[in-house]
Amino acid sequence: MGYITLSNVSYSYPTSKDAVIKNANLSLEKGKFYALVGRNGSGKTTLCNLIRGFIPHFYNGQLTGNVIVNNKDIKNEDLGSLALDIGYVFQNPFNQISGIKETVFEELAYGLENFGVPRDEIIRRVEEIIDVVNLAELQHKNPMELSGGQQQRVALASILIMDPEIIVIDEPTSQLDPQATEHVFKIIELMKNKGKTIILVEHKMDLIAEYADEVIIIDHGEIKIHDVTEKVLIDPRLREWGVSYTEYTKLGLKLKENKFNVDKIPTTVDEATQMMQKLIR
Ligand SMILES: Nc1ncnc2c1ncn2[C@@H]1O[C@H](COP(=O)(O)OP(=O)(O)OP(=O)(O)O)[C@@H](O)[C@H]1O
Ligand SMILES: [Mg+2]
Incomplete structure (x- = not known):
């Protein structure tokens, strides 16, 4: 049994005609960096929602099979306790931002405040994450007034600060320039070196080739391949699956x-x- 295991998982949203995830089987180990790749609408975000437990706890619809994360069946856990294990950076950073905090600094402190972390420690951890994610220039700005790319970096920081063991990150670089994008991969490498398990949805194949341990390709809701990066990225069927x-x-x-x-x-x-x-x- 893997650290994260999907067994015969199928899922359809309440409004979908066909299954969006079709009989998925997956076994992921602790401490590795996985890239999840596939064309638009292939089911990447839905797979992340399953691992995070948003399916079935937030989305209804039809779910069969089992999703086990760190020996817990996500069906039997509540979303709050799953959040302790799994940090999830949303595809749209706007969804991550609380909207009630006036500055990036306060926004980053918000999650820790909710957990009753002592004030000194909050300040120390916010300063640390500002350094890691390179947010010093933004720390006094209003999160709602940032550009999309800046919000993406704040959203990432707001999850990393919680120090979860598993980090699911859905397209965190879509609005970033090449330099900021590479920086995100460097941050992920840092997290991996701390023993974290990372699942990253991403299209930038050159960086995946450079950094990811293993690649999972999904197409039309089916997991087509899961193997070490250097094998997957030269597979002759790549184009067929909509991956370059x-x-x-x-x-x-x-x-x-x-x-x-x-x-x-x-x-x-x-x-x-x-x-x-x-x-x-
Ligand atoms: N909340 C929802 N309700 C109904 N159908 C949905 C919902 N979210 C996604 N879908 C459908 O499920 C399928 C998979 O969507 P999903 O968002 O998981 O794909 P994706 O690979 O993340 O796509 P993208 O690359 O555009 O982010 C698509 O056909 C999509 O239209
Ligand atoms: Mg998506």
């Missing part, structure tokens, strides 16, 4: 197609460099 190759993989495939002696298709810049060094030797 990294630029390095495209280069490797093109060279191979043109009869170059490529023994290992690269996914990252380092692997591509090794490939080129072998070819010109």
